[in-house]
Amino acid sequence: xxxxxxxxxxxxxxxSDAVPRKLAVGESGGHLGIEIRGAxxxxxxxxxxxxxxxxxxxxxxxxxxxxRKEKAWVVSLAVALKLVVFVVAMFVNDCPRKSHGDxxxxxxxxxxxxxxxxxxxxxxxxxxxxxxxxxxxTRIIAEKQKWRLMTFTWLHGxxxxxxxxxxxxxxIGIRLAQDCGPWRTVIIYLLSAFSGSLLSALFVQNSPxxxxxxxLFGLLGTMISGLIKNWSRYDDKLAALVTMSSxxxxxxxxxxxxxxxxxxxxxxxxxxxxxxxxSTYDPKNRGVNMKKESHSxxxxxxxxxxxxxxxxxxxxxxxxxxxPFLL
Numbered sequence: 001x002x003x004x005x006x007x008x009x010x011x012x013x014x015x016s017d018a019v020p021r022k023l024a025v026g027e028s029g030g031h032l033g034i035e036i037r038g039a040x041x042x043x044x045x046x047x048x049x050x051x052x053x054x055x056x057x058x059x060x061x062x063x064x065x066x067x068r069k070e071k072a073w074v075v076s077l078a079v080a081l082k083l084v085v086f087v088v089a090m091f092v093n094d095c096p097r098k099s100h101g102d103x104x105x106x107x108x109x110x111x112x113x114x115x116x117x118x119x120x121x122x123x124x125x126x127x128x129x130x131x132x133x134x135x136x137x138t139r140i141i142a143e144k145q146k147w148r149l150m151t152f153t154w155l156h157g158x159x160x161x162x163x164x165x166x167x168x169x170x171x172i173g174i175r176l177a178q179d180c181g182p183w184r185t186v187i188i189y190l191l192s193a194f195s196g197s198l199l200s201a202l203f204v205q206n207s208p209x210x211x212x213x214x215x216l217f218g219l220l221g222t223m224i225s226g227l228i229k230n231w232s233r234y235d236d237k238l239a240a241l242v243t244m245s246s247x248x249x250x251x252x253x254x255x256x257x258x259x260x261x262x263x264x265x266x267x268x269x270x271x272x273x274x275x276x277x278x279s280t281y282d283p284k285n286r287g288v289n290m291k292k293e294s295h296s297x298x299x300x301x302x303x304x305x306x307x308x309x310x311x312x313x314x315x316x317x318x319x320x321x322x323x324p325f326l327l
Contacts, residue, residue, distance in 0.1 A: 058232075058233060058234060058235035061227060061234040061236050061237060061239075061240035071177045071178050071181055071182050072173070072174040072177045072178060072182075073177075073182060074173075074177055074182035074183075074185050074186055075169060075170065075173035075174050075177050075185070078169065078173065078189065078215075079166050079169055079170065081154065082154065082156070082162065082165065082166060082169075082212065083162075083166070085154045085155065085156075086156050086159075086162050087111075088132075089123070089124050089128060089129070089132055089155065089156075090110075090111045090113075090123075090124060091110060091111065092124070092128055092131065092132065093114070093124035093125055093128040094110050095110075095112045095113065095114055095124075095125070096109060096110065096112060097110075098125070099114065099115075099125070102115055103115065104116065104122065113158070113159070119157065119158055119258065119259065120158075120257060120258065121156075121157045121158025121159065121160040121161050121254075121257055121258075121259070121260075122158040122159040122160055123156065123157050123158025123159060123161065123259070124158075126207065126208050126259065129155060129157075129208045129210060129259060130208040132151070132155060133147070133148050133151025133152055133154075133155060134148070134151075134152050134155055134208035134209060134210050134259070135148050135149070135152040135197070135200055135201065135204050135208065135209050135210070135211065135261070135264075136148070136204065136206060136207065136208045136209070137204050137205055137206045138206055140201050140204070149194065149197035149198065149201060150193070150194065150197065152197065152200075152209070152210050152211045152264075153193040153194075153196070153197060153211045153212060153214055153215055153264070154212060155210035155211070155212055156210060156212045157210050157212075157254075157257065157258070157259040157260045158259075160254070161210075161212065161213070161254055161257075161260065162212075164250060164251065164254060165212055165213055165216055165251075168216050168247050168250075168251065169216055169219070171247070172216065172219050172220060172223060172244070172247065173185065173219055175223070176188075176219055176222060176223055179226070180222075180279055184279055185219075187275075187279075188218055188219065188222050188272065188275050188276075188279065189215045189218060189219065190215075191218070191271060191275060192214065192215055192217070192218020192219070192221065192222075192268040192271045192272045192275060193211070193214050193215040193218060193268060195218070195267045195268055195270070195271035196211055196214030196215075196217065196218070196263075196264035196265065196266075196267035196268030196271070197211060197214070197264060197267075198267065199263050199264060199266065199267030200214075200261050200263040200264035200267065202263070203263045204261065204263070207259075208259065209259055209260060209261040209264075210259055210260060210261070211260075211261050211264035211265075213251045213254065213255065213260065213264070213265055214261075214264035214265055214267070214268035215268060216247075216251060216268075217248065217251065217264075217265045217266075217268040217269040217272060218268040218269070218271055218272035218275070219272060220244055220247060220248055220269065220272060221268065221269040221270065221271065221272020221273040221274075221275070221276060222272045222273070222275055222276035222279065223244060223276065224241070224244055224272075224273060224276070225272070225273045225274075225275075225276025225277050226276050227240055227241060227244075229276070229277060248269070251265060252265065
């Protein structure tokens with residue numbers, strides 16, 4: 001006589017907290033056979049399915065993929081410092097007294113600008129920039145004033161230079177700080193600025209130049225490196241590349257005007273690309289997976305790549321190339 005079928009098939013599984021998605025029930029030799037295929041909780045995705053969906057999903061390059069707005073404080077600090085330095089430069093310049101009243105916007109009094117024939121970017125005089133730490137051959141070689149390698153990266157040639165730099169810094173820097181974190185962004189900013197200073201010092205002439213655009217090129221290089229390295233992960237990569245190229249082109253044009261230097265921009269861009277190859281992450285491994293898992297009601301599955309660097313060979317090669325660049 002066949003054995004009676006149990007009223008509750010779940011009791012034969014030994015798992016009271018699992019609901020089978022598909023059951024194949026049959027009787028053989030008086031025993032109940034149940035085949036379980038892909039058992040999971042209602043509405044919960046298996047790790048295999050989650051991994052497959054993650055592989056197909058792409059993220060926006062400039063989109064706010066994770067809530068990390070608090071990470072951008074370092075960009076706000078850098079912008080504030082740039083504004084303070086420019087105000088100090090205009091205060092020291094004191095155009096009405098030193099240029100005998102031949103100034104633009106004389107209503108600003110002490111903060112009025114030099115005439116356009118002297119500074120077409122609406123800024124201080126060459127002597128003021130030189131006194132505040134602009135880069136100049138005689139100062140670097142003859143007088144050994146090495147500190148100018150850092151100070152000239154905070155000086156702007158004029159108001160036009162300042163506005164374009166700050167706008168680009170906010171657009172690029174906030175996104176980079178959200179991805180890489182504030183302290184890594186500070187390291188990229190300072191190292192790329194110093195690299196640009198070194199290259200500029202090799203070609204600078206005996207007229208003072210400033211390099212406030214060079215750290216921006218370092219941040220741009222880092223973002224371009226991250227975009228290329230994770231090209232298949234983004235859905236708006238072409239638009240992102242065009243946007244960053246446009247910012248770089250505008251800054252290069254500014255570098256052709258008096259008191260600005262494109263050698264520093266080139267050096268910072270190269271170092272930024274190398275630093276980006278060392279420091280940027282696969283976007284799938286930062287924030288996206290963590291955000292998905294935080295809304296799951298089942299066991300959390302964290303990818304292995306969250307706990308280690310992706311593409312270690314690329315990072316090592318970039319580091320090997322970057323060290324001689326500084327030396």
